[in-house]
Amino acid sequence: LQHILKLNQKRIILASASPRRREILSGIGLQFEIISSNFAENLDKRNFKNRPFDYVIETSMHKAVDILEQELKKQKEMDNLLNIDLIIAADTVVVLDDQIFEKPNSKAHAFEMIKSFSGRSHSVFTGVSLILRSQIQTLQQNQVQLFESLRKLDQFTSDNNYYLYQFYTESKVTFSHLNDEQIDAYVSTNEPYDKAGSYGIQGFGGCLVEKVEGCYLNIVGFPLNKFCSQLNQLINYNILNL
DSSP: OTTHHHHTTSOEEEOOOOHHHHHHHHTTTOOOEEOOOOOOOOOOGGGGTTOHHHHHHHHHHHHHHHHHHHHHHHHHHHTOOOOOOEEEEEEEEEEETTEEEOOOSSHHHHHHHHHHHTTSEEEEEEEEEEEEEESOSSOOHHHHHHOTTOEEOGGGOSSSEEEEEEEEEEEEEEEOOOOHHHHHHHHTTTOGGGSGGGOOTTTGGGGGEEEEESOHHHHHTOOHHHHHHHHHHHHHTTSSOO
């Protein structure tokens, strides 16, 4: 929070049309543009068996890189320098019995998802990818050790040095035992259709939830606490320059 004023002097892009992520980040006073990624979110889940955290991390990375490529194309067309300081991208999924659940494609699909969660605990994973502009040419040893996932995007480095940094958060949610009538009533609210796992804990879906372990906002769609702590570290170690 102590860096918000200086961050708001930078060009920050949220690579998401999610109203929930927008509300969470706006809630701390962060100012940013919203540019939706064109990435199709069609990674083959079979390649991520028992690794849902890698699935959300890689999906968020594709979203962030897509925005950087969009802006690079605009820069070339307008003969301007690429002036992005930070891109924030995220992806959230629900996982039960090693199966990854994303958004439902129909009412029946939503009903089926909610029924499978009834009386059981599942995990919610959000992967976050940050692309940031830095004055650092080469990482120091202490920076490499602290930020294991940090890597330079050499394909985008010309006048600027861009780095990719990624992390994920897992929360656990336990649903009450639900009968078909309760599930049908929830699905009929039309709330499930733009949400991973077919429910929104911050809305009507909160009625289905018995217990939460871990970061609540991660379940909503963005792990704010971990984002703030990681961003603070990147600033303190002079990787993200203010």
